[in-house]
Amino acid sequence: MAKLQDILYKVHLTQVHGSTAVEVKDIQIDSRHVSAGSVFVAIRGAASDGHRFIYNAVEAGAVAIVCEEMPEVMSDGVTYLQTSNTHESVAYMAHQFYGEPSLKMKLVGVTGTNGKTTIATLLFKLFTQLGYTCGLVSTVQNQIGDKIIPATHTTPDAVSLNALLKQMYDEGCTHVFMECSSHAIHQHRITGLQFTGALFSNITHDHLDYHKTFDEYIRVKKSFFDHLPATAFAVSNADDKRGEVMLQNTHAKKYFYSLKTLAAFKGKILENALTGLVMLVNDQEVHFRLIGEFNAYNLLAVYGAAMCLGEDKEKVLVKLSMLTGAEGRFDYIISGGLIIGIVDYAHTPDALENVLTTIRKLRKGHEQIITVVGCGGDRDKTKRPMMAQSACDLSDKVIFTSDNPRTEDASQILRDMEEGLSSAAKRKYISIVDRREAIKTAVSFANEDDIVLVAGKGHEKYQDIGGVKHPFDDKQVLKEMFELLNK
Structure with a gap:
């Protein structure tokens, strides 16, 4: 329980009707979860407007x-507070x-287009290995x-995030590593939080269905660093052309x-091979279990954060050298027939290009690369032909196939991918809507030492078709197809 007046710190109120001395037992943004003693915050979302449910909450x-708009009729004994931005207010x-x-x-x-999950997961694993109790939000x-x-x-x-952070603190966490998506930054989900540090991985074409323009997407990512306090650290990728821009106005x-x-x-x-990476890190030679140039960047970001957090260089590099990445990120298996299967979450043109470029560099000779890829429905359509x-x-x-079509027609998504392909590209692909069948076909095309990449869904254990989540695990399906092949 808390007094309403005590949780309004930093909330900019434009109008107050009633007493702020009332006790509140919880904060709710979904009227269906409101009960006696709740404070209900009316949020305008993409699907619905919480203002329509104020009466239900009362x-x-x-x-x-x-709320942002006071209701025409106000109930006795209920306090009504007006603010210009309820997303921001509920966070505070x-x-x-x-x-x-x-x-x-x-x-x-951790923010950026690609690498957020791997960086946050590696930091969590590293600091756990260093003896800390840690929290991960990914x-x-x-x-x-x-x-x-x-x-x-x-x-x-x-609300859920702050409840989770409190639970982490109550259970003894000293460090928390969190992905910060552009949606979360824009929707004020992380507003009010005090960050010790922040990392930027890279920025490429993504989420333009939400942000509309690439400049707006960059602005939102940059705003995360703009709001860091002078006590914080900010670590950015100098090799990304916007790496310096991200930090130009930060106080960190x-x-x-x-x-x-x-x-x-x-x-x-x-050295960059299927056995891992050998790197010089500030003149110290280290063998890592992770693979590919993109993971070299992820490892440097993690190393940088650990140094900023005051850890010992030698200990950090020893522990980092033993770690594996996040599930569904360059996750590979080798069949009995010696076909290599790789499952990766790559769902942007840049991420897909990174993974395929890495695979090409790892080839010893003339092994074929057979790629299964789709694009998500109800998401940025402009990246479909680029990924294809x-x-x-x-x-x-x-093989072009369905990803998570959501409410879109999967066949139409494939047609969008096919649109504008070069003549050379048109000779290389086939389309199979059924994802299981597509993976099966890819494996049937493969010979010994060939590499089958299944891209787009990574760690996900479902396929969203028509708003219904059906069980589907790319890695499990790939294993099943390998087993069938070996019978």
């Missing part, structure tokens, strides 16, 4: 309503209600020490990592 026992309220948990732990946020899963909590969004809503202490130029955290790839062209340019054979 009927369910809400003692206070926070939740942070206060749950006792400002981010101030009590070292909270590190696309794949949320974790408190050894306890796994399934993730529904890259970054939870502000600036650091850069790089494979190509001078930087505080400098790396050089000595990249797949064809960098593979020997390509």
Whole structure:
């Protein structure tokens, strides 16, 4: 329980009707979860507007309503608070209600288009190995020490996130590593949190269905660093052309990592093979279990953050050398027939290009690369032909298939991918809507030593068709097809 007036710190109110001295037992943004003593915050979302449910919340026992538009009829005994932005207000309220948990732990946020999950997961694993109790907030899963909590969004809503951070603190966490998506930044889900540090991986074409323009997407990512305090550190990728732009207005202490130029955290790839990476990290030679240039960048970001958090260089590099990445990120298996299967979450043109470029560099001779790829429905349509062209340019054979079609027609998504393909690309692909059948066909095309890449869904254990999530695991299906082949 808390007094309403005590959780309104930093909330800009334009109008108050009723007493702010009332006790509130919880904060709700879904009227269906309101009960006696709740404060209901009316949020305008993409699917619905919480203002339509203010009456329902009052009927369910809400003692206070926070809204952008005051209702025409106000109930006696209920406090109504008007604010210009309820997304921002609920974030500040939740942070206060749950006792400002981010101030009590070292909270590190990771943003960028690709690499967020791997960087956050590696930091979690590294600091756990260094002896700390850690929390993880990621696309794949949320974790408190050894306890796994399934993730529904890259970054939870502000109320759920602060509740989770409080739980992490209560269970002894000293460090929390969190992915910060552009949606979460824009929707104020992380507003009010005190970050010890922040990392930038890279920025490429993604989420334009939401942000509309690439400039707006960049602006939102950059705003995360703009709001960091002077006590924080900011670590950015000097080799990304927007790596410096991200930090140009930050108050935080600036650091850069790089494979190509001078930087505080400098790396050089000595060897890149299916057995892992051999790198110089600030003149120290290290063998890592992770594969590919993109993971070299991820490792440098993690190393940089660990140095900023005051850890010992030797210990950090020893522990990092033993770690594996996040599930569904360059996750590979080898069949009995010696076909290599790789499952990766690559769902942007740049991520797909990175994975395929890495595979091409790892080839010893003339092994075929056979790629299975689709594009998600109800998402940025402009990247569909770009992903299709990249797949064809960098593979020997390509099968276009359904990803998560959601409410779109899967066949139409494939037609969008096919649109504008070059003449050379058109000779390389076939389309098979059924994803299981597509993976089966790819495996049937493969000979010994060939590489089958299944891209787009990575760690996901479902396929969203028509708004219904059907069980589907790319890695499991690939294993099944390998087993069939070997019978």
